[in-house]
Amino acid sequence: MESPSVLACQRPSFEMPEGVSYLDAAAWSPLPRAVRAVGEAGILAKSRPWDHSRATFPRHTERARGLAASLIGASADDMAIVGSVSHAMATVAHNLKPARGGRILRVADEFPSVCLPFDRLADRHGLTVEIVERPEDGDWTSALLAAIARPGAPPLAIATLTPAHWTDGTLINLDRIAPTVRAAGAVLVIDATQAAAAMPIDVARWQPDFLAFPTYKWTLGPYGLAFLYAAPHRQDGVPLEENSGNRPPVQGARRYDRGELHDPVALPMAAEGLALIAEWGTEPISRYLGRLTQRLAQGCGELGLIAPPQERRMPHILGLRRPNGLPENLIPRLAERRVFASERGGGLRLSPHVWANEGDIDACLAALAALL
Template identity: 65%
Template sequence: MISPANELRCQRHLFEMPADISYLDAAAWSPLPLGVRTAGEIGLLTKSRPWSYPREAVPAWVERARAAAAGLIGAGSDDVAIVGAVSHAMAVAARNLAPGRGGRLLRVADEFPSLRFAFDRLATAHDLIVEEVARPSDGDWTAALLAAIARPGAPPLALATLTPLHWTDGSLIDLDRLAPAVHATGAVLVIDATQAVGAVPVDVTRWRPDFLAFPSYKWALGPYGLAFLYAAPHRQHGVALDAHVGNRPPAVGARRYDRGELNDPVALPMAATGLELIAGWGVPAVAACLRGLTDRLADSFATLGLPIAPRTLRAPHILGLRLPGGLPAGFAEGLRRRGVFASERSGALRLSPHVWANDHDLARCVDAVRDILDGRSDPDP
């Protein structure tokens, strides 16, 4: 719990957010804070007028962004590589793993593609048995995964590719309980923290993953096309996907996995500014703020008689709404016509507010959901 003195209030004033828009889709693509946009505009001038903005200033932004990313996950700067996307990060991780043949690769069903494709190739190359844990009927992914890890008679666990929550609906996957169980088997642990870093506390010293990755453009309030890869110290001697002068010796630590064309004068200042903004708020304060928003949405939907997962099984920052028989066709589009922006993912309405959201946004969302489910016509244009 945070004290009222440290409570994070609505930060809508830091965003270009119209009063009549309820943007509850941070899990898809966050809007940029005004300060992040300004950093990007200055970066554009660097490329547009390189005689006035010397290139020599850009490498400092590389290390500033790296340090800011590392700080949000409890890592050191030497442990973090800057890559182009989480799919890039996972390809690097998979390339540098050599699991024993015949073991299991464990993950949840309906996992996001960037956490599947590279490891599917790894599984084929090493004869791994891919075990996807089905969505549990009681919503408790953590218990289902723990049971799968410890299942008697199962082939040895070689690799677990996990996330702190299910990306489709915010169902909690408790890595505080799962990471020790994976480590106890001697298996490799790879974490996709896309839907976590910036919104909830992430600590690599607690989870001890071999690799962990997250992008800039969602909860980290940064640009598209930039991501960060944590590599544990014993995983920092591998091979990058692309070889260039920047990731060869004397590059140290995870820098050996840095992408080419690293010195981006636009994306790096934007990413660093967004990450530092979050660090200034404090991730625990952000998580508490977002928990309050999703709890209020959950309580309102419960009064409408809609099924809501228990609070203990929900991540703080994403609320998934699943209806018996599925969502009506065009549900998300109907919300957009009412000024409410959210995503449909695998049969769930995924609501993901961030620090710009206020009570008016929540009320508009609840009213819109009620209207659509009651069959009321769309508002006049």
């Protein structure tokens, strides 16, 4: 049997100088050189429209749509192009009509775009919002399964979930949870912001009703663009924005497309970033990042920082805590040493991508040793 491919560091694909340890992909990623180049070509097309026919723009749109679909095992007809994940989630909530008396399930400290439209939906339809608190042992999966099966609870109407908690990468195992949600007859909505392109995703395995992800993080694309997957039985809804491009006879998830769709800058950039991800492969990316975060976890453990157990975290995001809290101004002080990370939920979040190498890990550990 052929051995799985091993991904090499892709730093030459980025404009990242030596001496910069950028471990903040979960916030947003730098653009690869190739993505920047197609974006600049798109700017030129808008700057000199007499030299560039608009008739060429839709092919970039459909290339991006197709690549986004391939990333999650869907078809192009299942994908809508929207402005953001919050746009996607508002579209989803706009098209759900749950029976009164049910409940919406989510985890604590969830990102606002996965909360606000569904809170409004709950108010409108008389639903209860149940928030699963962070478990002391970090086992979100067991906590969610227990909440779904809790005796005497209102019927589960909607579960808005993510493959990992965005603040620290702790695992939410949808391979175990998704079948339970479906068995309860509930709608499954997935925010894959912190998963798409960094780990394999297959909508045939999870069978969500809806799934969304943006392009400015792990897929190495521009800001202000996202994709919404709608399962075939969820494609006859009403878009938030009515425009000539998403009205009948348009069918499939294109019914949810945003207005001003054929952006000559953002769509080619998104397509180029997705093409790079397809070239490298999500499984090799996940394995590569897992090796880096494991080294970080070991080194940070020696400095008194506590990471979740390896089996309860995603391979590409490492959340670290300290019993007495992080030092004041840790993030700007790390930046002074050219190490870039985020503080989320009171913890240090480290999230390398394919540009990171062993030198970046060494630089991060050295900076933390000096500052802690």
